[in-house]
Amino acid sequence: MRVGIPTEIKADEHRVAITPSGVAAFVARGHEVVIEAGAGIGSAIPDESYRAAGAAVLDGPDAVWERADLVLKVKEPLDPEFERMRSGQVLFTYLHLAASRDLTTRLLERRIVGIGYETVQLTDGTLPLLVPMSEVAGRLSIQAGATSLEMRSGGKGLLLPGVSGVRRGRVTILGAGVVGLNACVVGVGFGADVTIIDIYVRDVVQGHVTTLMSNAANIEGAVASADLVICSVLIPGARTPRLVTRAHLTQMEPGSALVDVAVDQGGCAETSRPTTHHDPRYVEEGVVHYCVSNMPGAVPHTSTYALTNATMAYALEIADRGWRVAAAQDPALAKGVNVVDGQVTHQAVAAAHRLQGVALTET
Numbered sequence: 001m002r003v004g005i006p007t008e009i010k011a012d013e014h015r016v017a018i019t020p021s022g023v024a025a026f027v028a029r030g031h032e033v034v035i036e037a038g039a040g041i042g043s044a045i046p047d048e049s050y051r052a053a054g055a056a057v058l059d060g061p062d063a064v065w066e067r068a069d070l071v072l073k074v075k076e077p078l079d080p081e082f083e084r085m086r087s088g089q090v091l092f093t094y095l096h097l098a099a100s101r102d103l104t105t106r107l108l109e110r111r112i113v114g115i116g117y118e119t120v121q122l123t124d125g126t127l128p129l130l131v132p133m134s135e136v137a138g139r140l141s142i143q144a145g146a147t148s149l150e151m152r153s154g155g156k157g158l159l160l161p162g163v164s165g166v167r168r169g170r171v172t173i174l175g176a177g178v179v180g181l182n183a184c185v186v187g188v189g190f191g192a193d194v195t196i197i198d199i200y201v202r203d204v205v206q207g208h209v210t211t212l213m214s215n216a217a218n219i220e221g222a223v224a225s226a227d228l229v230i231c232s233v234l235i236p237g238a239r240t241p242r243l244v245t246r247a248h249l250t251q252m253e254p255g256s257a258l259v260d261v262a263v264d265q266g267g268c269a270e271t272s273r274p275t276t277h278h279d280p281r282y283v284e285e286g287v288v289h290y291c292v293s294n295m296p297g298a299v300p301h302t303s304t305y306a307l308t309n310a311t312m313a314y315a316l317e318i319a320d321r322g323w324r325v326a327a328a329q330d331p332a333l334a335k336g337v338n339v340v341d342g343q344v345t346h347q348a349v350a351a352a353h354r355l356q357g358v359a360l361t362e363t
């Protein structure tokens with residue numbers, strides 16, 4: 001199969017859908033890889049590394065789309081990418097179709113096979129192609145919070161680990177899932193005094209953190225005493241619950257910080273609104289808010305490797321067997337198939353747009 005990787009064109013997107021070792025894996029199995037010149041630059045991967053791994057580096061996106069049977073991307077397609085698609089071509093990328101009727105319609109019109117990273121799902125419910133980005137965001141959240149506590153960011157000028165004779169910072173993490181636990185591990189590594197709150201209480205770092213059951217009193221107390229609050233709560237399929245109110249923030253010391261990682265699902269604090277890497281922070285009730293909705297974009301090199309570590313196994317399945325056989329043999333991949341030849345094959349996407357969905361086997 002011929003695998004194509006265009007440069008991402010979404011604003012501020014610097015990841016790329018393949019690494020040189022991914023190219024080598026395809027080539028070793030007899031596939032051909034074509035990649036757009038410069039596609040890896042934002043992730044600090046030069047064209048030469050792709051060439052050395054066996055890819056053909058092509059100028060411009062048209063040649064890549066034209067030649068590829070399987071297109072690997074990171075973000076959803078945008079204009080002018082739709083015109084480059086052809087019927088039956090397989091697109092494997094983050095799609096988030098339930099959130100966009102327009103994008104769904106465009107893909108149906110182009111009659112491609114759209115496989116969304118975000119809906120590939122294991123039998124235990126895990127979303128393996130979302131986990132790596134949650135890991136990145138969780139680990140980054142402590143870094144973002146530590147910077148937010150610096151004076152130049154509007155913070156109280158507190159060094160999170162403290163120093164000899166001076167107290168360390170107190171971090172409260174709401175939600176002990178992938179983001180929260182990764183924040184917890186880095187927070188402890190930073191030397192901070194970490195409290196983590198969830199509806200399922202688990203002590204993952206054996207006594208080095210305080211674990212609390214999620215209830216109104218515990219949240220109020222742990223937020224009021226925190227220098228840094230990390231919000232990482234998720235209720236799948238629902239808006240993030242507003243666990244941190246404006247009144248809670250008024251009880252925090254001025255210059256404290258709040259990193260709302262869950263802002264992409266609506267945010268966990270009443271005062272949260274999405275921000276960008278260009279203007280990541282604002283202050284409300286004296287608390288520095290960091291609410292960047294695509295945090296992994298700050299570290300595209302790490303994010304590219306983390307993402308492709310997870311996507312490559314599925315991409316190889318598709319290339320080796322063809323998408324239809326691969327999906328028939330792997331139920332997790334089958335859940336990733338969102339649209340086929342003008343029909344919606346993912347029930348949640350069909351329901352979101354009141355469209356008639358069809359079973360994959362009926363396409």
Ligand SMILES: NC(=O)c1ccc[n+]([C@@H]2O[C@H](COP(=O)([O-])OP(=O)(O)OC[C@H]3O[C@@H](n4cnc5c(N)ncnc54)[C@H](O)[C@@H]3O)[C@@H](O)[C@H]2O)c1
Binds near residue numbers: 174197262294
């Ligand atoms: N901003 C970004 O760039 C970025 C990147 C990755 C993930 N995210 C977002 O971060 C959020 C967390 O993602 P995740 O992968 O860690 O999800 P997850 O499902 O692994 O974890 C969510 C946790 O929230 C807990 N929870 C649910 N209700 C709760 C409550 N009332 N009180 C306390 N805890 C509660 C759950 O028990 C679970 O442990 C999601 O909204 C995700 O979209 C954002």
